[in-house]
Amino acid sequence: MYKVWRKRGEERRGIAEQEIFPFLSEHIEMHRLRDQDALVPQPRGSLPKACAVGLFAVTMICLEFWGFPENVGCVIMVVLALTLGPLLYGSCLLAEEMLFHSNTRYRGKPVLKQMLPACGLWGRTLLTAALAGLLQYLVGHPLSNEGQYWKLLCLCSVTYTLLRSLGVLGPSEVEVSDICEGKKMNVAHGLAWSFYLGYLQLVLPLLEDSIETFRATHQSSSSFRGRGSHRLLILIPLNTNIANKLDSEDDNIRFYDNLPDIEIDRAGVRRRVYKHSVYRVLDNNGKAHDFVAEYATPLLTLYNMSHESSAGFGEPERRQQVLLFFRTLQDILDQSLECRNRYKLILIHDEHEEDPHFLSKTILRHLKQQEKEEFCLTPPPHQEMQNPFKGTGGALPSAPPMSPEPLSREPTLMYSLEEPQPLKEAVENSHY
Structure with a gap:
């Protein structure tokens, strides 16, 4: 009796292993393929921009809450100082390019065509600085002493140029990687x-x-x-x-x-x-x-x-x-x-x-x-359906029996040689 019970237990265990092990192997294979997709780095998104916008908005709300009436003038002054710095640094780069690399790197092309954009003296930086200067002229400087305003503006711009040239404010490795990936330079x-x-x-x-x-x-x-x-x-x-x-x-x-x-x-x-x-x-x-x-x-x-x-x-x-x-x-x-x-x-x-x-x-x-x-294309499971028109006196049009075919089969046109049938009213055949 013990041998019979043990033999039946081994048979059940073997059946369970046959049913479970293929499922586990397929699950492991799919997990490995998912790990491969997770290993490949994806392109960087715009989360830093969203964080910067959110930080700026929170700061402005806090300043407004603490009662700074000249917030607009301060923001315009900061924007003007931060854009004048890159323009001054671009002027330093332009001096190097014009003196030593005009013929070798630009083949004597006009300055406005390639050198200015290459040195950052064109596009969004120049447009932002011009717009900030115009707004500052219309709104007025926020400081009580005009001399302090110009001194602070010049010191910020020149200090930025110095720190940028020394590499203190240079791009980080993440920024360089993002630039190289975005411009396909790797x-x-x-x-x-x-x-x-x-x-x-x-x-x-x-x-x-x-x-x-x-x-x-x-x-x-x-x-x-x-x-x-x-x-x-x-x-x-x-x-x-x-x-x-x-x-x-x-x-x-x-x-x-x-x-x-x-x-x-x-x-x-x-x-x-x-x-x-x-x-x-x-x-x-x-x-x-x-x-x-x-x-x-x-x-x-x-x-x-x-x-x-x-x-x-x-x-x-x-x-x-x-x-x-x-x-x-x-x-x-x-x-x-x-x-x-x-x-x-x-x-x-x-x-x-x-x-x-x-x-x-x-x-x-x-x-x-x-x-x-x-x-791997498997045929659909066979389903037996009751005739919904049974007992109504109507008959379905004769049609050849359907057989499961592979999905890769060429499409064909199916039509019937019988006369068109009139539409029948819907019949309720639900069972409660």
Whole structure:
């Protein structure tokens, strides 16, 4: 009796494990993919501007509550002093540019066209200073002594110029990063655009035909059975540790063969050859999965720059540039109609270097995720419905039986050869 009870308990436990473990594995996979999205930095927003506006409003309310009748004049004076400082500092920059860089950097172009805007003597700063000066003339200075007003205005402007030139009031690292990201001036932006325009935009539209040709010449094998394996897997490791062969990084990955060469006339080279390698990986069930993968080659540039002292590019900067490269390349490819559904970017974390099979596990996870979420289409469940017109003397028009079809089927026009039926009144068939 004890043996029978124990056997039944083991059977129940096995059934529970079969039902729970697939759910847990899918949950873990989705959690890992979410961690990848959380690792990539997002563009900075406008929260500092909102905080500055709120701080200014609170300060003005407090001053008004404490009884300062000349608040408007004080604000205009402060604005005038803060805008005259950058204009004086821009004049110092203009002197350097006109004396030493007029021909080399501006090629002798007129001062008003490039030098003044480049030195900050144009645009919003000049307009704000002019508007503040006009308002100050109309409202009047808030100080009782006019000499003190002009002395304070000059001291504020000159002091700002001195502190700015010494770097005390220079932009912070966050501001520099925001400016570089906003104007696409980072190393990662240039590498991402070069990788797209010089390589991915050329080969990705031809990748599917190359895979079909490969399958025709390898009919004996079960190559590329899943639609998810028809994409180019672009591997982007955070540590930029790029090996020449994937199978040297992971023993579970085996080199299978090369796709047919893609030949394109490019930059004066006739029939330039582009190659893609096919790899095979086995899952836990022993099922083989073929895929086309390669590392993002621009990461080699980041890796070499971080090992050159003259580049001024350390490991923290390299990691930040890798994440910006991933985000920029993802944004570029998302807007590209030629490359849509032909690629998959995989960000490889560097915190699992001790696992010798982390690369194969990551690739398998992404292959299965593509199959389940993007291409796995199940038929709708069968439902039995009562005829709502039963007992009313009416009959439904005859129609062919509906059968579940895949959603990827080409749309067709369905019509009936019977005469049109008159509209029938609604019949209440609810049961309470």
